[in-house]
Amino acid sequence: MADQSNLGNKILGTGIVLGLLAGGIGIYLSGANEVTRPDTKVESGEADKTLSDAAKKMKADMQADRKVADTAPDGATINGQPRLAPLFFTTELWQFAADDKKMNLVVDIYDKDSKSIHRTKDGKDVPNPWFVTSGIADALGRADGLDMDNDKDGFTNGEEFMAQTKPADPASYPAVLGAPGCAPKLELAKLATARATITTDNLNSDPALKPTEANIRILGPDGKTVVHKATVKIGESFGLSPKDGKRFKLLGYEKKTFSGFADDKVEENVISVQDTETAGPEKQFTVRAGTPNPKLTGDDAKGHLVSDTTATLRVTGGSALGTPKATVKAELNAEFTIPGGAGDGKDLKATFVSTDPTGGINVTPAGAQTPICIPKVKAKHAEE
Numbered sequence: 001m002a003d004q005s006n007l008g009n010k011i012l013g014t015g016i017v018l019g020l021l022a023g024g025i026g027i028y029l030s031g032a033n034e035v036t037r038p039d040t041k042v043e044s045g046e047a048d049k050t051l052s053d054a055a056k057k058m059k060a061d062m063q064a065d066r067k068v069a070d071t072a073p074d075g076a077t078i079n080g081q082p083r084l085a086p087l088f089f090t091t092e093l094w095q096f097a098a099d100d101k102k103m104n105l106v107v108d109i110y111d112k113d114s115k116s117i118h119r120t121k122d123g124k125d126v127p128n129p130w131f132v133t134s135g136i137a138d139a140l141g142r143a144d145g146l147d148m149d150n151d152k153d154g155f156t157n158g159e160e161f162m163a164q165t166k167p168a169d170p171a172s173y174p175a176v177l178g179a180p181g182c183a184p185k186l187e188l189a190k191l192a193t194a195r196a197t198i199t200t201d202n203l204n205s206d207p208a209l210k211p212t213e214a215n216i217r218i219l220g221p222d223g224k225t226v227v228h229k230a231t232v233k234i235g236e237s238f239g240l241s242p243k244d245g246k247r248f249k250l251l252g253y254e255k256k257t258f259s260g261f262a263d264d265k266v267e268e269n270v271i272s273v274q275d276t277e278t279a280g281p282e283k284q285f286t287v288r289a290g291t292p293n294p295k296l297t298g299d300d301a302k303g304h305l306v307s308d309t310t311a312t313l314r315v316t317g318g319s320a321l322g323t324p325k326a327t328v329k330a331e332l333n334a335e336f337t338i339p340g341g342a343g344d345g346k347d348l349k350a351t352f353v354s355t356d357p358t359g360g361i362n363v364t365p366a367g368a369q370t371p372i373c374i375p376k377v378k379a380k381h382a383e384e
Contacts, residue, residue: 094128094140109140118146120158122181130161135168154185154317163343176318176341176348177365177372185317186338188360188376189327192310195221196240198248199303200271202289211253214271219303223292237276240306249274254286258300273304280333308332311352311361313374319345330363341365 116125131140139145146158160167162181163174197219218228290302309332319340330336330352341348349366362371
């Protein structure tokens, strides 16, 4: 009997503790989020009403008036999110903070005509069902949902919405250049220019002569030091260094008139050269013989300055992201390839057309008429 009495006392004591604990939790939860909630109680006297019927009616009433008074203090959260969460009686109805109205709104996330929770940076509403049907419903409950990149392809959910690609599929993304509503997913990490001067020996002693070869001298960046020299016959090639022996081709000789010492005119032989590695305006040029002189400019200048500008680009979106292919080299006036740069994941051809006053470069995608400016990243980012 004593054992039974002790057992009864233990059960009674445990019940009291559990009852107090449940009551305490209920009081805590009721005060944690003071948002007015609709009455979900079903009147016991309505025998013809089922629980399902009452829930449907309640949903219809809330859709007619979707405002829920917000009495929560500033900074309060709903289920761990910034005042954005599914209501407790249905996963279809969500409430979120409407800061301009200082209250919470209730929306049906499956209703394309309901109030949009998210809006793009240019002010376009994103239908709530898009998040659900696109497989990124978790982003719907985040204040930064459009800034997230669910599929880790380098494009935000907002950018993929604007381009109508699939934000949960890493193989579906906008074009790296020129996508609607997207910043270029290409950045300039480094821009370098190498300079050299092509010169040749004096040929003006007898313009009537028709030379068959030329003594080429390549001067370094200082315009004085000879870094390479070669004797080249008409039709043969030469380069800026012994390792680069095929870039330029000696086409032949021409006669050109230059200013003399007493404002008279002198006629001299010049060599005609073709640059086989550029698509720029100086694909073919002439070189006046003699040592370069800073006082002679324009057509009277001796020698020919070659400036090779090279850009190191980093691809920050698409299939090349995170691979060795993400680093691309581009030369001024030349076409280069952007791995995975097209909207369908294929490689994209583009041309480096010019440098930009902002410090970036201008690139024209294949088939486009207007160049796109690729910005230069900050030094710290470039080093990373």
